[in-house]
Amino acid sequence: MTLEETLAQIKPLDKNAMDVAAKRWDSIAKPLHSLGKMEKLVIQIAGITGNPDIKIQKRALVAMCADNGVVEEGVTQTGQEVTAIVAENFLSGDTSACVMSRQCGTKVIPVDIGMAVDTKVSKELKVAYGTANMTKGPAMTRAQAVQALEAGIEMVRRLKEEGYGLLATGEMGIGNTTTSSAVASVLLDRSVEEMTGRGAGLSGDGLNRKINAIRKAIEVNQPDPKDAIGVLAKVGGFDIAGMAGMFLGGAALGVPVVIDGFISCVAALIAQRICPLADEYMIASHVSKEPAACLILEALGKEAVIHGEMCLGEGSGAVALFPFLDMGIAVYDSMSTFEDIHVEQYEELV
Numbered sequence: 001m002t003l004e005e006t007l008a009q010i011k012p013l014d015k016n017a018m019d020v021a022a023k024r025w026d027s028i029a030k031p032l033h034s035l036g037k038m039e040k041l042v043i044q045i046a047g048i049t050g051n052p053d054i055k056i057q058k059r060a061l062v063a064m065c066a067d068n069g070v071v072e073e074g075v076t077q078t079g080q081e082v083t084a085i086v087a088e089n090f091l092s093g094d095t096s097a098c099v100m101s102r103q104c105g106t107k108v109i110p111v112d113i114g115m116a117v118d119t120k121v122s123k124e125l126k127v128a129y130g131t132a133n134m135t136k137g138p139a140m141t142r143a144q145a146v147q148a149l150e151a152g153i154e155m156v157r158r159l160k161e162e163g164y165g166l167l168a169t170g171e172m173g174i175g176n177t178t179t180s181s182a183v184a185s186v187l188l189d190r191s192v193e194e195m196t197g198r199g200a201g202l203s204g205d206g207l208n209r210k211i212n213a214i215r216k217a218i219e220v221n222q223p224d225p226k227d228a229i230g231v232l233a234k235v236g237g238f239d240i241a242g243m244a245g246m247f248l249g250g251a252a253l254g255v256p257v258v259i260d261g262f263i264s265c266v267a268a269l270i271a272q273r274i275c276p277l278a279d280e281y282m283i284a285s286h287v288s289k290e291p292a293a294c295l296i297l298e299a300l301g302k303e304a305v306i307h308g309e310m311c312l313g314e315g316s317g318a319v320a321l322f323p324f325l326d327m328g329i330a331v332y333d334s335m336s337t338f339e340d341i342h343v344e345q346y347e348e349l350v
């Protein structure tokens, strides 16, 4: 499915399905609205799928793995080779997000969307061998940005066909908090300092180098904030693009896609700027400890469930939401109603 075809398919949420789901919650024998965001998320999922009959779904975490040319500027705590090592560990089940996923019956699928080297991870959807150094010119071409968006859309299409009904976004890419801060600073029109944090554990000097590199990348590339694909191409990354594609694909195909941490939030923001209707289809999970994450969620109008001071990436925060969702869906699906237990509700006095 091309990007253009995908965007043409995105419609508002199914309000009828949401009304039926809200009524079902209100009939359940418990204080009204007392399961808070559990209730809201289940109603949102009914709107996304167009079906108020929600069952516990086959679910997957897609980890978009890519390298970022900007690491040449000394903006990270570890070397670029870590991307490939962790990406391969996704295959053997040996990353933190893999361990968490096993706890909640989630299949983990790493995708090489643009790593600098080839690994055992499938490179079927690979766009290029890493991005260019954005302090010297655009990170990628516009055509590559579209190709990476379409790779994300394609993952959602395939997984839906295989019966997956709930997807978590994840990523692995040394340097991707630098690109994410650059994109966030441009799209939200906020200062680079405010949007930049320590990523995967950067020291004081490193943080200054990171801020300067982002400033330089923005100065050299002059991204237009009104052109989200242009911003993505100039100062973004393939990992961000792949996740943004997943959000657009989820919106077009009626599949709930869960936002993870900072990098995933930036991808969600790009998807929303490409297609404003798409944000209704995104599910917020947690607020990353990276300083800009809460500002991006606010700009998206999303309230996360988990305030856990996590900032690991890989999709770890997104899968952490799954047990919460499972509990909500189980109550929604199987709990007795007021009528079942012969309890009368009084009319609300106005």
Ligand SMILES: O=C(O)c1ccc[n+]([C@@H]2O[C@H](COP(=O)([O-])O)[C@@H](O)[C@H]2O)c1
Pocket (backbone or CB within 6 Å): 075, 076, 077, 171, 172, 173, 174, 175, 176, 177, 178, 198, 199, 200, 201, 202, 260, 261, 262, 263, 264, 288, 289, 290, 310, 311, 312, 313, 314
């Ligand atoms: O998801 C987050 O909020 C998050 C915040 C900080 C770091 N990370 C992870 O750390 C890596 C990027 O950090 P860095 O410092 O290399 O830009 C990347 O692989 C992410 O998965 C992830």
Ligand SMILES: Cc1cc2nc[nH]c2cc1C
Pocket (backbone or CB within 6 Å): 078, 082, 086, 171, 172, 173, 200, 312, 313, 314
């Ligand atoms: C080991 C390691 C694992 C990661 N997972 C996500 N980002 C990461 C960064 C590092 C350094």
